[in-house]
Structures are given as C-alpha cells and as structure tokens.
Amino acid sequence: MHNATIKSLSAELAAGRLSSVEVTRHFLRRINTLSKIYNCFITVDEEKSLAAAGAADALRAAGRAQPLTGIPIAQKDIFCAKGWLTTCGSRMLSNFVSPYDAHVVERLDAAGAVNIGKTNMDEFAMGSSNETSYYGPVRNPWNIETVPGGSSGGSAAAVAARLAPGAIGTDTGGSIRQPAALTGISGLKPTYGVVSRYGMIAFASSLDQGGPMARSAEDLALLLNVLAGFDARDSTSLDRPAEDYTRDLARPIAGLRIGLPKEFFAAGAAPEVEKAVGEAIGHLRKLGCETVEVSLPNMALSVPVYYVLAPAEASSNLARFDGVRYGYRAPEYGDLLEMYKKTRAEGFGAEVKRRILIGTYVLSHGYYDAYYIRAQKLRRLIAQDFSEAFGKCDLIMGPTSPSSAFKLGEKAGDPVQMYLSDIYTIAVNLAGLPGMSIPCGFDSRGLPVGLQVIGNYFGEARMLNAAHQYQLVTDWHDRAPPGIEIQ
Numbered sequence: 001m002h003n004a005t006i007k008s009l010s011a012e013l014a015a016g017r018l019s020s021v022e023v024t025r026h027f028l029r030r031i032n033t034l035s036k037i038y039n040c041f042i043t044v045d046e047e048k049s050l051a052a053a054g055a056a057d058a059l060r061a062a063g064r065a066q067p068l069t070g071i072p073i074a075q076k077d078i079f080c081a082k083g084w085l086t087t088c089g090s091r092m093l094s095n096f097v098s099p100y101d102a103h104v105v106e107r108l109d110a111a112g113a114v115n116i117g118k119t120n121m122d123e124f125a126m127g128s129s130n131e132t133s134y135y136g137p138v139r140n141p142w143n144i145e146t147v148p149g150g151s152s153g154g155s156a157a158a159v160a161a162r163l164a165p166g167a168i169g170t171d172t173g174g175s176i177r178q179p180a181a182l183t184g185i186s187g188l189k190p191t192y193g194v195v196s197r198y199g200m201i202a203f204a205s206s207l208d209q210g211g212p213m214a215r216s217a218e219d220l221a222l223l224l225n226v227l228a229g230f231d232a233r234d235s236t237s238l239d240r241p242a243e244d245y246t247r248d249l250a251r252p253i254a255g256l257r258i259g260l261p262k263e264f265f266a267a268g269a270a271p272e273v274e275k276a277v278g279e280a281i282g283h284l285r286k287l288g289c290e291t292v293e294v295s296l297p298n299m300a301l302s303v304p305v306y307y308v309l310a311p312a313e314a315s316s317n318l319a320r321f322d323g324v325r326y327g328y329r330a331p332e333y334g335d336l337l338e339m340y341k342k343t344r345a346e347g348f349g350a351e352v353k354r355r356i357l358i359g360t361y362v363l364s365h366g367y368y369d370a371y372y373i374r375a376q377k378l379r380r381l382i383a384q385d386f387s388e389a390f391g392k393c394d395l396i397m398g399p400t401s402p403s404s405a406f407k408l409g410e411k412a413g414d415p416v417q418m419y420l421s422d423i424y425t426i427a428v429n430l431a432g433l434p435g436m437s438i439p440c441g442f443d444s445r446g447l448p449v450g451l452q453v454i455g456n457y458f459g460e461a462r463m464l465n466a467a468h469q470y471q472l473v474t475d476w477h478d479r480a481p482p483g484i485e486i487q
C-alpha cells in the first residue's frame, strides 16, 4: 500500500477497497518503525490522525469526497496546525501549540486530507541539509550517512521512505526542490503569491512560498489544486481564478521549447549530475521537444543577493520571538532586557543567529545603500534575465542541485559551501517564478539526481505537463530506497 501514489490510493478509496482509517493506520505503523532511523518527524499524534481519517471516511460515505479525501499528508513543522505542536525546528518554539491553522492547513482539512504528522526541518527553514534543526539531523533514506537536503528535509525523507504518500514544504531559496532532488522525489515551488503564506512561519517573506512534495508530477498537481487559492489574510496572495493543475497532464509535448541556460551547464555541477540531466534532456528531445540555448547573465550573483535580502527580512521577521508573548523564555534573568537577551541567546541556534546578525548589519544606517539597495537592484536584473530567456522558450531546465546528497557534517562547518547548494534554485525565488524538481537518475553511489524545471509566471500546469510526460517514459520516480520494505 505504501508504494501507491496519491492518485492510486485515491482510486482505491473511491472504489471502497480501502478506508482512510486503514490507510492511515498503515502509514502510522511505518512511521513508528522507520522514522526513528530517519528522524523525519518531530510530532506524530495517532489519535488526531485517526480521528481525521474517520472523519474522511464519513465524508466519503456522505458522497462528499474529493481526490485528497482520506489521504495522509505530512506537514513541514513550519505550518501552524491548530492543537499541534508547531516548532519550526527551533528551541524557540519547542513549546508552541498553535491556536490556529495556516491557510494551506485549512484547505487540506477542507479537502478531507489527513495530517499524518509534522516533519523535521532546518531551524526556521535556514539550511540546505537539515542539520540546523533543534531536533537533530534528518537522514537520507537512500543512505543514512548522507543528508536529505533542506530545509524541507523531513518532508522529503518521509515521502522517499514511503512514510507518507505526499507532504507539504516551503521554498525560500530551494527548500522544496533541493531536498526533493537529494531524496529522489518530486517537488514544486509555485509562482510567488499562488499559495497563501498565512500561518506559515515567516523566514523571508518576499521569497517564502509553500508547495507540494510527492512521488510524481501527477500527485503534485492533485496537491496543488488544494493548496493554491486566494487568501485575504496574506497581502501578497493573488486573487485570480482557480486553476485545475491536472488539466494539461496528458497533452503531448512535441514542439515544446526547452531553454538551457549556458550558466547552468558551464561547470560547477558534479559530472554525474550533468550526465543524468543531459540524458533527461535527451529523453525530452525524443518526445519532440526542441532545445534552445538561453543565458541568465546575472545568475552568478543570485547567491550573494539572496544572502543580503533573506537575512535582512529574517532579522525583521524573527524580532517577534522575544520570550514575552509565546514560545521559549529563559528560565533565569534579572531585568526585562536580560530576559530578552537570554531568551534569544538560548532559543536560537547558531545559523539563525548568523542570519540575524547579517540581516541587522545590511539594514543598518550606512550599509543599507551599499548592500540592501544594491541587492534589490540586482534582484530586478535577475528577474529581467528570466523574462528575456522566456522570450525564446517555454520552460527552462537544468540541474536542481550541484551535487547528489553529501555526507552528514561534510559542509556543516563551512556556511559558504552550504549556501552554494542552492546555486541553481535561488534565482527562481528572487524572480518569483515557479520551479520544480523531478528525479532523473542516480549517481555511481546509488544516490538520486534531480532535474529542475522552471516555468514562466503561472506556468505550473505546463511544467507539470512536461514532468508527467517524462515520468510516463521513465521510472526514476518509482524507485524506492533500500531497506524500507517493512509492512
């Protein structure tokens, strides 16, 4: 049952061959046994999940089922879920039980999906390896000595290990796509504004976007149908007509123009990553796609630009964690100022503190023009590069990550090396474009490689179309990590 996709589980539920309670019990049993190895869940609550499954079965019996009704979905612990511990991977929120639901959680609930647990993540979504979590690192199901990527590493590992058929994550600079690539699953970051950020704990608000993670493009489309939608409580949520993201899945892709940015292939990626990506492009050519060379001349600046803007926004967003209203408070202090200082010193980990320091610095008087304003101007140039490229092509493709999964600890002591993990993904967030990663092969160590597919604004249906057509003729997305076959 755990090897089934969302689409096929949904068909089993609709045919009455399975109930949601049976499906949910099955995944809970697997989580009980396997999540100890991968450390991919922070909170599991069998009672709550089974109650939701019972409600889903009742909804179905009443004839009101939708495609996701009764399907267990894991939620990154950055999404506020009413009555659930919601930690954001931080000691600062280690005692925070959310009094309300994020918009996407409301939508999943309304669709009858079952919250199967809250997944581990880098602290406040800052990281590319899941090693910054207060709850310890997540291990990659393909090789437990390696990282699953980050910051949505818990969601990625849970889907890869078949502990949930789908999950939700967030992507500020690559945190859905990079862990999807490193764990051999599919993940999509929508166009900025398509998914509401309400109740999604803020890291860098102008970049943060929630999205689906699952095994196939088809499943991502089903999930995105539920997650996307206008929400007046997020001022950047877009009020536009609802789309059916499955509508183009079956369309032939002959004639589709794929842009290959020369900067993506100009060195930097591991040879085995380039090879797998090259073979995937070859496959798409066989399906009738055309390839054109495009250029993103300012892409090389995207990592430095991001590491000015994201910390600047984070330093402001994280000012709210002061020990007064909610979350962690230092147990011992003299006066109010000391309470603030000790709370933040004890509540935040090293990477979060580094970002707050950088952010405060680049926003300070005298440096604001030199760093923050310049980064904003470069951000515009990066977005313009994409606009020009999309004049010549329908989709842009390249690697998701420069390497396959790296060893735990390998980059933990070197922030710049870690930041470079997102060299191919960050520009997409800076431009607000949609991007996805799908599995496209393995390296010689048996670790998955991801193909990145970037669309123009609101190009999700077209991206999903190309990804689905590719998945119809390849089976990388169906491969399962070794050692997960317990019943």
Ligand code: GLN
Pocket (backbone or CB within 6 Å): 125, 126, 127, 128, 150, 151, 170, 171, 172, 173, 174, 175, 176, 203, 310, 422
């Ligand atoms: N790895 C990047 C960072 O550390 C991106 C994280 C994300 O997308 N949330 O900021």
